[in-house]
Amino acid sequence: AQKITQTQPGMFVQEKEAVTLDCTYDTSDPSYGLFWYKQPSSGEMIFLIYQGSYDQQNATEGRYSLNFQKARKSANLVISASQLGDSAMYFCAMREEGNTDKLIFGTGTRLQVFP
């Protein structure tokens, strides 16, 4: 069963606008962590933001925020004030308690920011 689902293979957004990248997950574990990574064309995975399953507040890191809806098992990434440099692949990932420290990734969303 797919543990992380990213249903948007590609998204377009105009510079300075906000964009939401969708992520849903599947786990029966009560304790888990959710991550978003950015992968530019250079190939390196860049950590953006983390949300713990027990966190009461939605995570925020600068222009990135995570819209965490636990009951719906969704963890959407919101990028505000998009910049041309935000064009990249974005991956949602999950780590489950008791599942060592491995990350389970979705298939990614390619974001393109246009002027």
Place this chain on the structure above:
Amino acid sequence: GAGVSQTPSNKVTEKGKYVELRCDPISGHTALYWYRQSLGQGPEFLIYFQGTGAADDSGLPNDRFFAVRPEGSVSTLKIQRTERGDSAVYLCASSSGTGGGFDNEQFFGPGTRLTVL
């Protein structure tokens, strides 16, 4: 240069050959991970080291794949009798691995692009 480094950046080999991919983690990081990223996919977990030992090798696809980390720092991923289906980007990541904290961020290297002809 305090990040994770991987060598070579690109490797082209012929079907049936043996290859070694190297990962230098961030100094002091006890946890090291290998992932494989096929074209158009997200990274898939291969193996995880805590110190010198493989704590979880459940992602290795078959016995042609093997990884070592003899001194708890540098790791080598070894692939025997390579097949065309092994072509992918192999990513290495490290973390402080203190355990218990889900926010142990994994820092990724730039990857090694393996092409098997």
